[in-house]
Amino acid sequence: AQRVTQPEKLLSVFKGAPVELKCNYSYSGSPELFWYVQYSRQRLQLLLRHISRESIKGFTADLNKGETSFHLKKPFAQEEDSAMYYCALRYNQGGKLIFGQGTELSVKP
């Protein structure tokens, strides 16, 4: 079965520190991987998708098929990055998204 695992429920860092939010998945095929962000009292919004290979708000994520990981990284965290981050997997375009448990990122001043 497809599964997405985010091992950290809460990640707390100081402003300017590097951040890495971990995501591992289990799927035998070639999935699409995404990172979604949910700021306080706002709707879920797409942050990154692995096929676009772009950097959004300074965040990057590389799909590592060997390790079945899609970790989210940012070299210098900002206070406005504080939010819930969800890693998600989809195994065909238009299909359902399967979410990880989410990691709450807290960036302290």
Place this chain on the structure above:
Amino acid sequence: GAVVSQHPSRVICKSGTSVKIECRSLDFQATTMFWYRQFPKQSLMLMATSNEGSKATYEQGVEKDKFLINHASLTLSTLTVTSAHPEDSSFYICSATRGGTGELFFGEGSRLTVL
């Protein structure tokens, strides 16, 4: 960007009553919509996949008679929580797939409180 709107954003009802939540894609046609349930600071649990003009596909463990889903048009899907109980209190979120890229857009969510 594309917009998905849910209504109502908050609803409080008495135990035993039914509540309907609407999900609309405002500027695109969505052949497929998804309904999720989210508990505070927890993951989104997929409840069902809603396809326009056909019966919804429910995930394992989700009662289809409890959570009625109707996708009557390409821009509207509804979730009706029937005979609501306090344990149904939750945040319900819908999402819609836009054709082409298959990008998924999320509604703002509807918070249901059953007294």
